Amino acid sequence: MPTYSCFEDLPVWQSAKKLAIEVYRATSRPEFRADYVLVRQARAAALSVSSNIAEGFERGTTAQEIHFLGVARGSCGELRSQLSIAAELKYLNDAEYQDLHERCITTSSQITGFIAYLQSLDAKSQKSASRIKEDQVIYIAELSEQSNRERP
Numbered sequence: 334m335p336t337y338s339c340f341e342d343l344p345v346w347q348s349a350k351k352l353a354i355e356v357y358r359a360t361s362r363p364e365f366r367a368d369y370v371l372v373r374q375a376r377a378a379a380l381s382v383s384s385n386i387a388e389g390f391e392r393g394t395t396a397q398e399i400h401f402l403g404v405a406r407g408s409c410g411e412l413r414s415q416l417s418i419a420a421e422l423k424y425l426n427d428a429e430y431q432d433l434h435e436r437c438i439t440t441s442s443q444i445t446g447f448i449a450y451l452q453s454l455d456a457k458s459q460k461s462a463s464r465i466k467e468d469q470v471i472y473i474a475e476l477s478e479q480s481n482r483e484r485p
Contacts, residue, residue, distance in 0.1 A: 340390035349383035365424040381408035
């Protein structure tokens with residue numbers, strides 16, 4: 334996997350951004366816009382997905398990034414629930430609902446995959462760190478033995 338220097342380059346963030354834009358477009362239609370509570374909630378959830386991906390990336394630690402990715406994934410679920418309600422209320426036609434629902438599923442899957450990737454990197458990093466500590470202990474032990482042999 335390539336190394337990314339900014340969150341804007343992350344494919345998962347790009348998907349989340351596109352999802353948010355499509356939600357804004359759908360909620361701008363007159364039949365949807367009249368339900369200002371649902372519009373506000375759906376827009377907030379959609380913004381939360383991309384915003385939490387960005388925030389996690391900028392936090393600088395793998396643990397925090399994974400935490401914020403989990404929040405983003407939760408917001409995807411929240412948005413799917415809101416879109417389902419909007420479809421039942423006929424604020425969205427079937428095609429619009431299916432498209433947005435699929436975008437949510439795809440984005441959520443990407444987030445899940447990214448979390449798994451970061452967890453695997455973190456696990457490798459921890460193994461590497463513990464191996465370094467083991468090597469240091471071995472090295473220290475060897476120095477100690479060498480010192481003991483040199484003493485009269």
